[in-house]
Amino acid sequence: xxxxxxxxxxxxxxxxxxxxxxxxxxxxxxxxxxxxxxxxxxxxxxxxxxxxxxxxxxxxxxxxxxxxxxxxxxxxxxxxx
Amino acid sequence: xxxxxxxxxxxxxxxxxxxxxxxxxxxxxxxxxxxxxxxxxxxxxxxxxxxxxxxxxxxxxxxxxxxxxxxxxxxxxxxxxxxxxxxxxxxxxxxxxxxxxxxxxxxxxxxxxxxxxxxxxxxxxxxxxxxxxxxxxxxxxxxxxxxxxxxxxxxxxxxxxxxxxxxxxxxxxxxxxxxxxxxxxxxxxxxxxxxxxxxxxxxxxxxxxxxxxxxxxxxxxxxxxxxxxxxxxxxxxxxxxxxxxxxxxxxxxxxxxxxxxxxxxxxxxxxxxxxxxxxxxxxxxxxxxxxxxxxxxxxxxxxxxxxxxxxxxxxxxxxxxxxxxxxxxxxxxxxxxxxxxxxxxxxxxxxxxxxxxxxxxxxxxxxxxxxxxxxxxxxxxxxxxxxxxxxxxxxxxxxxxxxxxxxxxxxxxxxxxxxxxxxxxxxxxxxxxxxxxxxxxxxxxxxxxxxxxxxxxxxxxxxxxxxxxxxxxxxxxxxxxxxxxxxxxxxxxxxxxxxxxxxxxxxxxxxxxxxxxxxxxxxxxxxxxxxxxxxxxxxxxxxxxxxxxxxxxxxxxxxxxxxxxxxxxxxxxxxxxxxxxxxxxxxxxxxxxxx
Numbered sequence: 001x002x003x004x005x006x007x008x009x010x011x012x013x014x015x016x017x018x019x020x021x022x023x024x025x026x027x028x029x030x031x032x033x034x035x036x037x038x039x040x041x042x043x044x045x046x047x048x049x050x051x052x053x054x055x056x057x058x059x060x061x062x063x064x065x066x067x068x069x070x071x072x073x074x075x076x077x078x079x080x081x
Numbered sequence: 082x083x084x085x086x087x088x089x090x091x092x093x094x095x096x097x098x099x100x101x102x103x104x105x106x107x108x109x110x111x112x113x114x115x116x117x118x119x120x121x122x123x124x125x126x127x128x129x130x131x132x133x134x135x136x137x138x139x140x141x142x143x144x145x146x147x148x149x150x151x152x153x154x155x156x157x158x159x160x161x162x163x164x165x166x167x168x169x170x171x172x173x174x175x176x177x178x179x180x181x182x183x184x185x186x187x188x189x190x191x192x193x194x195x196x197x198x199x200x201x202x203x204x205x206x207x208x209x210x211x212x213x214x215x216x217x218x219x220x221x222x223x224x225x226x227x228x229x230x231x232x233x234x235x236x237x238x239x240x241x242x243x244x245x246x247x248x249x250x251x252x253x254x255x256x257x258x259x260x261x262x263x264x265x266x267x268x269x270x271x272x273x274x275x276x277x278x279x280x281x282x283x284x285x286x287x288x289x290x291x292x293x294x295x296x297x298x299x300x301x302x303x304x305x306x307x308x309x310x311x312x313x314x315x316x317x318x319x320x321x322x323x324x325x326x327x328x329x330x331x332x333x334x335x336x337x338x339x340x341x342x343x344x345x346x347x348x349x350x351x352x353x354x355x356x357x358x359x360x361x362x363x364x365x366x367x368x369x370x371x372x373x374x375x376x377x378x379x380x381x382x383x384x385x386x387x388x389x390x391x392x393x394x395x396x397x398x399x400x401x402x403x404x405x406x407x408x409x410x411x412x413x414x415x416x417x418x419x420x421x422x423x424x425x426x427x428x429x430x431x432x433x434x435x436x437x438x439x440x441x442x443x444x445x446x447x448x449x450x451x452x453x454x455x456x457x458x459x460x461x462x463x464x465x466x467x468x469x470x471x472x473x474x475x476x477x478x479x480x481x482x483x484x485x486x487x488x489x490x491x492x493x494x495x496x497x498x499x500x501x502x503x504x505x506x507x508x509x510x511x512x513x514x515x516x517x518x519x520x521x522x523x524x525x526x527x528x529x530x531x532x533x534x535x536x537x538x539x540x541x542x543x544x545x546x547x548x549x550x551x552x553x554x555x556x557x558x559x560x561x562x563x564x565x566x567x568x569x570x571x572x573x574x575x576x577x578x579x580x581x582x583x584x585x586x587x588x589x590x591x592x593x594x595x596x597x598x599x600x601x602x603x604x605x606x607x608x609x610x611x612x613x614x615x616x617x618x619x620x621x622x623x624x625x626x627x628x629x630x631x632x633x634x635x636x637x638x639x640x641x642x643x644x645x646x647x648x649x650x651x652x653x654x655x656x657x658x659x660x661x662x663x664x665x666x667x668x669x670x671x672x673x674x675x676x
Contacts, residue, residue, distance in 0.1 A: 025496070026494075028145050028428070029494065029495075029496050031143065031144065031145070031260070032140075032144065032145070032146070032428060032496060032498070033496055033498055034260065035140035035141045035143070035144055035178075036140060036498045036500070037175045037500075038498070039264060048294060048296070049296075050296070050391065050392075050394070050395055051296045051297065051395070052395050053395045053398070054391070054392075054394060054395040055391055055394050055395075055404070055497065055499075057294065057391065057501070060175075061172075061174040061175060061277075062171055062172045062173075062174050062175065062277065063172055063175055063500055064500065064501040064502075064503075065498055065499065065500055065501065066387075066390070066391045066394070066404075066497075066498070066499050066501060067496075067497065067498045067499075068394065068398070068403070068496070068497035068498075070497075071496040071497055071498060
């Protein structure tokens with residue numbers, strides 16, 4: 001398994017699988033996102049993207065999350081080959 | 082009395098567990114250290130009477146949302162003998178961290194792994210003994226919804242409580258290990274005691290989502306579904322309402338009318354023509370309201386509401402809100418009060434305040450009663466559904482318009498991250514419990530201020546001179562005269578003024594007051610309204626009722642949730658102003674156009 005250079009969660013395409021590296025946001029927001037399931041080391045898979053700037057639908061382990069594109073911009077991930 | 086605190090993450094079925102454990106006996110109450118009401122119930126467990134408190138759902142003990150602070154404050158200020166932690170067995174990879182945090186606090190705890198039925202289906206295997214050994218407290222599997230393992234769970238709770246000592250917690254946050262350490266421990270526990278399939282397949286949910294979350298069809302489908310629900314309530318509810326109204330009228334004719342010759346006129350007037358007829362008119366809508374809450378419970382427990390938040394988020398973002406705000410407005414269609422309390426999941430204060438400002442514009446079930454009655458009285462059966470639908474549109478427009486005007490002042494940087502739970506079919510029991518709670522809620526309101534309101538209106542419209550009741554020589558008439566400079570321009574006559582004043586307390590009073598004032602009910606009242614108002618006046622009246630303050634409970638909730646009188650006054654003032662301006666524009670335009 002090779003890790004490609006890091007990118008953001010928001011730039012992934014549907015079906016892409018990536019590992020979460022870090023969240024760049026102020027402490028409280030970062031902590032909130034982590035407790036919702038966006039924890040470093042977890043694998044995230046993009047299921048669908050909303051139209052007209054709608055949120056992303058992401059699967060992380062056993063849960064399904066929707067996350068606004070603006071917030072997904074702050075999630076640093078590495079695409080898995 | 083020993084106290085059990087029920088704690089868990091959102092979407093774990095914690096409330097279902099609470100309901101199964103406590104039956105229908107719960108009531109809300111105040112607690113030291115926390116400013117919000119919590120649900121609690123007293124039950125008998127083994128030899129003891131114990132109190133079970135249902136705390137808000139939280140993601141972790143460290144968090145900063147209102148709900149997470151409430152849980153911390155509660156634990157710090159109220160001695161708890163036993164913590165009953167409820168986690169979702171299918172999502173332990175995300176939820177074990179919370180158990181680890183409680184293990185570190187060292188309080189007396191039992192862990193209920195809920196939704197064991199789903200976990201079995203999905204092939205999740207959990208070694209509860211291994212988990213219990215590492216966490217140092219008992220662990221058991223349960224399905225609160227279907228009842229599997231519930232007897233054992235209750236027994237475990239009883240056993241554990243026997244040795245429980247009240248644990249006084251202080252400074253919870255300082256006692257917790259760093260988040261990274263917690264998640265490391267949780268991951269170790271996970272690998273030791275839980276076997277999860279590599280891919281957790283939820284085929285049915287994925288299939289349904291492919292249609293309902295379709296990039297183009299998703300939103301139209303959502304509105305179609307809402308419209309169908311609304312149609313179903315209307316078509317099913319109308320005959321039910323007529324049936325109950327007929328029953329109550331028969332009862333009056335059979336049991337109460339003979340009292341007319343026995344009781345003094347004033348007593349009969351107040352008790353039968355005032356209180357009984359007033360409450361009967363309101364009560365006839367109870368079936369519609371129950372039906373409404375059944376439908377709400379069905380939609381809410383199915384998991385579709387989170388999808389609605391996903392679908393509407395892009396739209397709501399333009400108004401400075403997010404998809405959750407849309408869902409809260411939908412909840413507000415039931416009752417504004419729980420919708421306002423629902424905003425506690427929002428961490429950012431400006432975002433909460435903006436949401437709480439628009440929720441009171443949601444056309445709640447109490448207003449729905451008034452509108453159903455007036456629309457039947459003044460519009461043909463064919464136009465009636467369209468008129469009602471237009472009021473829902475006005476409700477949305479007022480909410481979103483207000484948000485648009487104020488979003489600049491209430492900006493937030495709250496992240497929008499939301500869990501989409503799998504679709505679930507709620508059990509009949511869950512839906513019935515919900516309906517029962519609403520009936521209880523209605524009876525409580527009916528027994529207090531609806532009666533008081535109706536009696537007051539009766540007195541004000543019949544004294545000092547009732548010629549006719551509510552006429553210019555009565556107190557109500559004088560009040561109406563005094564308010565006429567404000568109400569004339571929006572087409573509301575002096576007789577209706579007193580009703581608007583009392584409607585401020587609760588919209589349930591509006592119909593009761595109409596009955597008490599006119600001494601008419603049922604078809605006769607419909608006829609009276611038709612003769613005394615034209616449709617333009619009626620619609621203007623409904624617009625005003627829709628937009629001005631929903632009820633005193635809402636105002637009180639705004640105050641406790643915002644903790645600011647200034648904000649509360651602003652909210653009430655803004656709603657009054659908007660109500661008047663919208664009614665004014667409608668009424669004057671319609672009259673100008675010759676209607």
